[in-house]
Amino acid sequence: MPDTETPAGVRVTNLTRRYGSNTVLHGISFDIPQGGVCTLLGASGSGKTTTLRLLAGLDRPDGGEVWIAGRQVAGDGLLIPAEKREVGLLFQSYALWPHMTVFDQISYPLKLRRMGKAEIAKAVQGAADMVGLGHLLDRYPAQLSGGQQQRVGLARALVFGPGLLLLDEPLSGLDAALRRQTRLELEQLQQRVKVTTVYVTHDQEEAMSVSDIVVVMSEGAIVSIAPPREIYDRPNSVYVASFVGASNLLDGQVIDRSGDQVVVRLADGATVRGYTAAALTVGDAAVVAIKPMDVLVRGEGETGENLCDAAVTSATYLGPQVELMLDLAGSEFRVPVQRWSLLEPGNPVRVQLPAERVTVLPPDGTPSAKLTKPIEKD
Amino acid sequence: MLRRLSQLGVVVVVLALAAAVTIPIACLVILGLQSVLGLLQGDLSFANYSALLHDSGTRTALLNTVIFTAGGAMLAVLLGTVMAWAVTSVRIPARGLFRILPICVLILPPLVKDPAWVILFSPKTGLVNMMLHDVFGIQHSVFNVFSMYGMITVVGVFSAPMAYIIMLTPLEGIDRSFIDASRMSGSPLHKTLFKVVLPMIRPALLSAVTLLVIVIASAFETPVIIGTPGGISTFMSQVYQLMNSPLSSQNIAAAQGTLYVLLTGIMVVLYLMATRNERRFVAISGRGHIHDLIETRWVRYLMGAFVAIYSLFGFIGPLVVTIMTSLVPFYSAVNGNPFHRLTFSNYEQVFTTRDVFDGIVTSTIVGAVVSIGVVLAAGLLAFVTLKSRSRFRRVCEVIAMAPIAVPALVYSVGLLLTVLSIPGLAAIAYGTKALMVVAEVIVFLPITMRVLSSALIQVQDELLEASTLSGAGVGRTIRSILVPILKPAILYAASVVFVFSYRELGAIIFLVPNNTSVVPNVSFTFYISGGYPMLSALNIVALVIPLLMVYLLVTLARLGSRSSERAGRPVVSIRPIPVAEGQ
Numbered sequence: 015m016p017d018t019e020t021p022a023g024v025r026v027t028n029l030t031r032r033y034g035s036n037t038v039l040h041g042i043s044f045d046i047p048q049g050g051v052c053t054l055l056g057a058s059g060s061g062k063t064t065t066l067r068l069l070a071g072l073d074r075p076d077g078g079e080v081w082i083a084g085r086q087v088a089g090d091g092l093l094i095p096a097e098k099r100e101v102g103l104l105f106q107s108y109a110l111w112p113h114m115t116v117f118d119q120i121s122y123p124l125k126l127r128r129m130g131k132a133e134i135a136k137a138v139q140g141a142a143d144m145v146g147l148g149h150l151l152d153r154y155p156a157q158l159s160g161g162q163q164q165r166v167g168l169a170r171a172l173v174f175g176p177g178l179l180l181l182d183e184p185l186s187g188l189d190a191a192l193r194r195q196t197r198l199e200l201e202q203l204q205q206r207v208k209v210t211t212v213y214v215t216h217d218q219e220e221a222m223s224v225s226d227i228v229v230v231m232s233e234g235a236i237v238s239i240a241p242p243r244e245i246y247d248r249p250n251s252v253y254v255a256s257f258v259g260a261s262n263l264l265d266g267q268v269i270d271r272s273g274d275q276v277v278v279r280l281a282d283g284a285t286v287r288g289y290t291a292a293a294l295t296v297g298d299a300a301v302v303a304i305k306p307m308d309v310l311v312r313g314e315g316e317t318g319e320n321l322c323d324a325a326v327t328s329a330t331y332l333g334p335q336v337e338l339m340l341d342l343a344g345s346e347f348r349v350p351v352q353r354w355s356l357l358e359p360g361n362p363v364r365v366q367l368p369a370e371r372v373t374v375l376p377p378d379g380t381p382s383a384k385l386t387k388p389i390e391k392d
Numbered sequence: 393m394l395r396r397l398s399q400l401g402v403v404v405v406v407l408a409l410a411a412a413v414t415i416p417i418a419c420l421v422i423l424g425l426q427s428v429l430g431l432l433q434g435d436l437s438f439a440n441y442s443a444l445l446h447d448s449g450t451r452t453a454l455l456n457t458v459i460f461t462a463g464g465a466m467l468a469v470l471l472g473t474v475m476a477w478a479v480t481s482v483r484i485p486a487r488g489l490f491r492i493l494p495i496c497v498l499i500l501p502p503l504v505k506d507p508a509w510v511i512l513f514s515p516k517t518g519l520v521n522m523m524l525h526d527v528f529g530i531q532h533s534v535f536n537v538f539s540m541y542g543m544i545t546v547v548g549v550f551s552a553p554m555a556y557i558i559m560l561t562p563l564e565g566i567d568r569s570f571i572d573a574s575r576m577s578g579s580p581l582h583k584t585l586f587k588v589v590l591p592m593i594r595p596a597l598l599s600a601v602t603l604l605v606i607v608i609a610s611a612f613e614t615p616v617i618i619g620t621p622g623g624i625s626t627f628m629s630q631v632y633q634l635m636n637s638p639l640s641s642q643n644i645a646a647a648q649g650t651l652y653v654l655l656t657g658i659m660v661v662l663y664l665m666a667t668r669n670e671r672r673f674v675a676i677s678g679r680g681h682i683h684d685l686i687e688t689r690w691v692r693y694l695m696g697a698f699v700a701i702y703s704l705f706g707f708i709g710p711l712v713v714t715i716m717t718s719l720v721p722f723y724s725a726v727n728g729n730p731f732h733r734l735t736f737s738n739y740e741q742v743f744t745t746r747d748v749f750d751g752i753v754t755s756t757i758v759g760a761v762v763s764i765g766v767v768l769a770a771g772l773l774a775f776v777t778l779k780s781r782s783r784f785r786r787v788c789e790v791i792a793m794a795p796i797a798v799p800a801l802v803y804s805v806g807l808l809l810t811v812l813s814i815p816g817l818a819a820i821a822y823g824t825k826a827l828m829v830v831a832e833v834i835v836f837l838p839i840t841m842r843v844l845s846s847a848l849i850q851v852q853d854e855l856l857e858a859s860t861l862s863g864a865g866v867g868r869t870i871r872s873i874l875v876p877i878l879k880p881a882i883l884y885a886a887s888v889v890f891v892f893s894y895r896e897l898g899a900i901i902f903l904v905p906n907n908t909s910v911v912p913n914v915s916f917t918f919y920i921s922g923g924y925p926m927l928s929a930l931n932i933v934a935l936v937i938p939l940l941m942v943y944l945l946v947t948l949a950r951l952g953s954r955s956s957e958r959a960g961r962p963v964v965s966i967r968p969i970p971v972a973e974g975q
Contacts, residue, residue: 072857096860109858113876122872123862170862 022048022084023210024069024178030077031064038064040235041078046210046227048083053213053221056231057257065231066180066214070103071096083177083210102171102209103180106187108163110155116142116166117151123174141173144203161192172207179204179211185220197223218258222246230254250291252378255303262309262347264302265377268294276374278302280343284322288372301375306348308371312364320367326359340365398867402772406784409769410791412834416806417653417798423809424647431813440647450648453625457609457655460543460619460626465604467548469597472555475702478695480563481685485696493703494556497549500710501895502613503915504931505550508710510618511717511924513537519713538622547614549706551607555600562596571685581686595666602663609656610799612898617919627652628801635805635902646809649802660797718928738929748930751909752937758825758910759893759938762832763886769833770840770885775870778848779856792841800835800898807831808902827903828910835899836892840885847881883949887942894938 024046031039039061046052054062067073069080071087071094079089082101087094110119120141124134142148145165155163164184171179184200185193201224204211215221221228222242230238230245230253238245238254249255252263266278269285271294277287278300286302294300312321324342336355340347340363349365357363419431424441428434444450472494478484479491497505512520515533524530536542566589574584615628631652634645686692717723719734742748773792777785795803807830811821821827851874859869875882897912904913911934918927 070857070861072860096857097863097865099861101861103858103861105854105858107852107854109852109854111855111858111873111877122859122864126863126868167858170858174863 023050024052024083024212025081026065026069026078027080027089028078029065029068029075029080031061031068031073032076038234039068039075042231042234042236043078044229044236044239046212048210049208050226051204051211051213051224053215053225053228054231055215055218055221055228055258057216059233060231061234062214062216062231063182064234066103066182066212069178069212070101070180071099085177099178100174100176101178101180102174102176104164104167104171104182104184106182106184108167110163110166112155115152115154116147116158119155119166120151120169120173123170127174137173141169144172144206145169160188161196164196168203172203172209176209179207179209181211181213183215183217184213185215185217193220200224221258230258232257248289248291248373249303249375252301252303252375255301255373255375259305260348261303261305262345264343264345264347266300266302266343268296268298268300268374271296275369276300278374280322281345282323282343284343286320286322286367286372287369288320288367288374289370290374292374292376294374294376299377301377302367303373303375304367304371307350308368309347309349310366310368311349311351312366314362314364316364318366320369320372321364322367323362323364326357326361326363328359329355329357338363402776405769405772406776406788406791409773409834409837410787412830413791413794413837416803416810419810419813420646420649420653420802420806423643423813424650427641427643429642429809429813430815440641440644441651444644444647444651449625450630453627453630456540456619456624457615457626457628459540460547460615460624461605461609463540463544464547464551464608465601467544468551468604468608469555469559469600471548471552471702472557472600473559473593473597474695475552475699476556476559476563478699480560482695483687483692484699485692490696490699490703493699493707494553496703497553497706500707500935501931502550502611502617503895503897503912503919503927504714504935505706505710506546506613506617507919507924507927507931508713509537509546511713511723512709513542536622537618538624540622540624542622543614543618543624546618547608547611549702551604552702552706554607555604558600558603559593559596562593566592568685599663599667602659602666606656606659606663606796609659610898612799612801612901627655628799631801631805632901635808642809642812645805649805652802653798656799657797714928714931716928717924718932720925723922723924738925739933741926742929742933747909748914748926751911751914751930752933754825754908755894755911755934756937756941758828758832759890759941761829762836762893763889765829766833766836766840766889767844767882767886770837770844771882773837774841774844774848775874778845779851779853789841791837793838795834796838800831800896801901803835804831804899804901804903823905825905825908828900831899831903832893832896835896836889839892840889843881843885843888844878847878851877879949883946887945890941891938894934 026045027043028041029039029043030037030041042061042065044052054065056062064073068075068088069082074093075088080087082099085094086092087099114122117138120138121134124137129137138151139148142151145168147162147165147169150158150162155166158166181200185196188196197220204224213220213224222245225242227239228242228245229236232253238250240248240250245254246259249258249261255261256263264278264280264286266280266286268276269279270277274289274291275287276290276294277285279285280302288302288304290300292300312318322342324340324347326338327341327346328339330337330339331353332350334353335350336353336357338349338351338355338357340349342365347365351357422431422436423429425436425438426432426434427437427439475494479487484490500508510518512518513535515521515536515538518533518535518537521533521535524534537546570588570592571584574588575581579587612628612632615624615626616632619626620629620633627648631645631648634640634648635642716731718738719736720731721733721735721737723730742752770792773788776782776788777792782788798806807827811817811827855873855877856869859873864872895912897916900910901913901916904910911930915927915930915934918924918930
């Protein structure tokens with residue numbers, strides 16, 4: 015249950031940041047429960063990095079409040095500087111100091127907190143062991159691999175027991191195998207330490223796998239806050255639908271509605287039924303969204319609901335599958351099929367959009383769900 | 393609380409530097425409008441300026457200054473560019489050696505090079521003239537260094553290394569494929585050079601010329617050492633003479649100083665305009681270098697000879713002449729070979745004569761104090777400019793670079809007059825070594841700022857932010873993170889300033905207290921009185937000592953951090969920048 019008095023995790027209220035006449039953050043708000051993992055997901059320029067820096071205290075907001083671990087750190091004329099925030103940050107470049115050994119790097123925050131030498135040594139060894147670098151304490155950054163450097167940065171960020179851990183694009187720049195491994199390790203680490211964590215990334219796969227909630231940002235505003243599954247399966251806007259999972263989008267008009275089900279007529283007359291959370295009524299323009307891999311290819315004579323006829327415009331062999339590009343009701347439509355498919359450009363094809371996989375959205379720009387949604391952590 | 397205090401301290405230091413930069417100039421302006429020395433104690437009028445501009449002597453001096461500066465700059469850029477081209481594009485023999493020889497010219501201070509050329513090229517008794525007379529029977533003196541041609545040649549030859557360093561980069565950066573494409577289109581090589589290469593390096597040429605104009609216009613030694621004996625007056629020699637003679641008005645000197653600053657200020661603006669429009673179209677593709685473009689044998693040897701001859705006249709010659717002259721008891725070329733009796737007595741005298749030896753000691757101390765002071769000052773200004781979000785970032789940058797627009801001599805005159813004309817200040821400051829230190833710190837501020845800025849800019853913000861997030865305040869971050877990373881640059885800057893301070897004459901010539909001597913001043917005195925042997929011996933000593941000190945400093949630094957080898961490649965790389973000294 016979210017604590018409305020002094021939130022133990024992170025609470026951001028109406029956070030605003032301007033650079034001259036350019037507003038980079040338009041008063042965003044979100045909550046993260048103590049120990050929860052949140053991902054800020056968005057394209058470049060969406061404001062996610064700005065938000066990260068405002069949480070860290072490396073930048074000052076022009077409006078709004080920030081609470082971290084039960085303490086207000088920004089807002090109402092107050093601004094607690096970064097060095098006093100007890101926030102750990104793993105930089106994208108790791109930011110290891112070239113002239114210090116691993117031991118010196120990790121002990122640096124502890125020396126600043128006037129701990130005794132023996133205490134420091136113990137804490138450093140503990141942190142290093144936790145990230146698997148216990149045996150490399152007297153190495154210099156230049157003598158470490160990229161992955162090891164990252165772990166040093168992580169140990170340094172965690173050693174003083176921060177109330178919030180920030181990770182700036184931790185998996186970018188890693189190859190696929192290393193990403194998987196690192197992602198798992200980060201997950202395990204976070205579960206062990208139970209520190210409130212915020213990831214910043216533009217990589218949706220990363221966001222899906224590690225978080226309790228995902229905050230999708232675009233152009234300085236929050237477009238969606240929801241658990242990963244919901245963001246993926248039930249996007250609340252065209253932006254989220256196309257940014258997360260690259261949905262197929264079809265324009266149409268609503269011809270029927272009952273409860274949360276609407277029927278949309280496409281440009282070529284075909285009708286599609288699907289789920290909606292938007293306030294769409296008969297006659298409204300709407301967009302049908304479905305993930306490419308949910309589309310089924312049907313035989314010519316088959317009948318059923320949500321059937322559409324299309325023509326193949328290209329068939330690209332990708333290895334594990336063939337990607338078909340279709341012309342459906344005048345729009346580009348992508349469908350992955352088995353790699354032994356014999357369909358060629360020019361062939362007609364009948365596809366089915368299973369109703370339970372279809373989400374109907376308002377056209378560009380209008381998100382259908384309320385933006386702030388308190389999330390329960392189990 | 394501590395934060396407020398340290399911020400206050402920073403503001404105080406920045407204000408002090410700003411004052412040290414602007415007040416002497418302001419003083420020059422105001423005193424130039426007065427006829428008395430007390431600040432604002434007389435009527436203001438343009439009488440001095442009127443007198444100056446109506447005086448034909450001043451107009452001649454201005455003309456001479458323009459000719460000397462423009463001629464010297466163009467010659468320097470011509471020589472420097474040809475050598476840079478020779479070293480990059482032509483496969484000259486011994487390329488490795490010839491690449492650094494032109495730069496060696498910079499090792500010798502102007503007080504070595506100019507007198508050396510006087511010894512070589514003075515009419516009648518110049519060694520070269522005498523040799524031509526003896527060997528080829530040429531009656532009249534072929535070379536006369538005490539002429540406008542002589543002056544232009546001297547400053548052009550000795551400033552060429554600056555142009556050389558500046559032009560090396562663009563020439564090396566030209567992608568071979570540009571030239572190949574031109575040749576494939578049918579253009580012969582020499583046409584390609586003019587139609588493709590030259591336009592590509594034109595922006596760099598322009599910036600080199602304007603920079604050299606500024607440097608040469610601010611130079612003290614050549615106009616006074618060579619121009620004055622030759623009867624060629626320049627703005628520099630006029631200001632010097634005005635301040636030197638007790639009969640002439642210091643207000644007129646102030647007025648002329650102000651005009652001088654106006655002149656150099658305009659040149660700085662031109663330089664900034666020239667470099668702003670610089671389009672970088674030398675492609676760093678790393679694919680094809682312009683190296684070894686020309687392999688024709690006679691061209692190779694010709695260009696090699698060119699560089700060799702330049703090094704001979706620019707570096708080897710003066711060095712040898714100086715050493716030889718330092719070994720004779722007295723210098724007289726009138727009766728033939730002046731070098732027939734060699735002795736070390738001059739060196740003995742250098743170390744036993746009170747004044748001379750004191751000069752060496754004082755110069756060393758002053759050099760050390762100045763280099764520490766200017767590194768701290770420039771470091772502070774660079775940090776505020778590059779790593780803080782203060783509103784005064786630009787102001788700090790301007791303060792640090794503004795002294796470029798003021799010739800060192802003019803600045804020191806301004807400083808002296810400030811002290812003399814502000815009541816109370818004279819009592820504290822006049823006749824102290826502190827004035828010399830202040831003058832040199834301000835004069836060397838721009839070059840130190842450039843070295844430290846270019847290093848600081850390479851330190852990623854994240855390295856400093858990581859320290860902040862670990863809980864460190866600004867002071868701790870600077871101490872534990874920034875300074876260790878910047879150590880090579882700091883040492884480099886300190887060494888450069890120390891070496892320069894040892895040879896800087898214009899900035900201190902009017903500020904040396906009566907009971908003190910410093911090396912450049914003593915050298916200058918020797919020169920004026922014709923004591924070439926002592927001058928040469930002192931010069932050799934003054935050459936060796938700074939280099940020894942720097943070597944000591946670097947060795948000590950390296951001992952103190954053996955771990956730097958294990959730390960891997962330094963974060964910050966230092967590009968040797970064109971050193972802006974007299975010649």
